[in-house]
């Protein structure tokens with residue numbers, strides 16, 4: 550049996566400014582740094598010792614994990630990273646203030662964009678997709694796989710192949726795997742791990758720096 554520890558990155562600058570983030574690569578705030586260290590203390594208090602690290606390719610998740618491993622005195626852990634664990638792409642909402650967007654489109658619409666299973670935010674234009682594709686991290690992907698927007702169902706479709714093909718074999722080998730990722734990539738994974746239906750997942754919230762632990766047989 551393996552142990553899976555899921556952690557959402559600490560507070561980012563866009564979280565602090567209440568802006569839609571998605572694939573925008575923003576750093577942690579001082580509060581985010583403190584949350585990462587607290588997350589490490591929490592898993593240590595539970596007697597957990599990660600022996601493999603898995604992250605998205607976004608800085609806020611990578612820094613959170615590095616701070617955690619430093620705190621746990623395990624900075625030498627083997628590391629795997631994948632774009633498949635990135636935050637849900639928030640489409641044309643990325644960079645906008647969430648409260649201003651709710652004032653413009655209404656709370657109900659914004660709740661659908663933020664929490665529904667299958668409602669996608671408006672797409673970015675093709676030029677924004679090409680710019681993202683030019684980023685070294687995503688250049689190896691076919692352009693069609695570089696998102697212009699995503700709903701939670703799309704995130705689940707890209708996260709699950711990585712989970713089953715890469716993470717589960719590590720868990721079957723008895724590893725304790727620390728996954729540092731994002732609110733919605735982890736909501737997608739938790740939906741599957743807890744077998745939540747499409748309506749239940751609407752109320753699932755994952756806080757910054759709060760570790761979630763699963764034993765995987």
Ligand SMILES: O=C(O)[C@H](O)COP(=O)(O)O
Nearest residue numbers: 568569570571636663732
């Ligand atoms: O991408 C974002 O804006 C956040 O990381 C998660 O946002 P949410 O709480 O609106 O899903």
